[in-house]
Amino acid sequence: QVKLVESGGGLVQAGGSLRLSCAASGRSFSTYGMGWFRQAPGKEREFVASISWRGGSTGYADSVKGRFTISRDNAKNSVYLQMNSLKPEDSAVYYCAASYSDWGPRPSVYDYWGQGTQVTVSS
Numbered sequence: 462q463v464k465l466v467e468s469g470g471g472l473v474q475a476g477g478s479l480r481l482s483c484a485a486s487g488r489s490f491s492t493y494g495m496g497w498f499r500q501a502p503g504k505e506r507e508f509v510a511s512i513s514w515r516g517g518s519t520g521y522a523d524s525v526k527g528r529f530t531i532s533r534d535n536a537k538n539s540v541y542l543q544m545n546s547l548k549p550e551d552s553a554v555y556y557c558a559a560s561y562s563d564w565g566p567r568p569s570v571y572d573y574w575g576q577g578t579q580v581t582v583s584s
Contacts, residue, residue, distance in 0.1 A: 463487045463559050463573040470578030473547055481542040483557030491535040494564025497542045499553035508566035547582045554579050
């Protein structure tokens with residue numbers, strides 16, 4: 462069992478930055494692929510970024526490529542999402558997720574999900 466707790470969300474002006482953190486409980490964090498997803502009101506949950514077990518590979522949605530950076534610190538059982546040049550359309554609840562078997566963009570491969578943290582970007 463893995464428990465994921467996100468933090469770092471908030472209200473920021475367009476063009477600003479936020480850094481989201483996701484702390485994982487339990488052992489063997491380094492064996493999980495990790496992902497960040499987001500869901501805006503009235504929209505489906507969408508992939509944002511993901512990172513492989515040891516952090517050697519990453520993937521991003523086209524909408525955030527060049528602005529967001531995912532990273533992980535296995536010694537701290539944590540994964541991060543650095544978000545720069547934020548836009549109002551980035552406003553959403555952001556979720557981190559852990560996968561036994563993959564680290565890609567499909568929500569179905571993730572086994573555990575956090576409760577989410579709200580990000581609001583004002584124009």
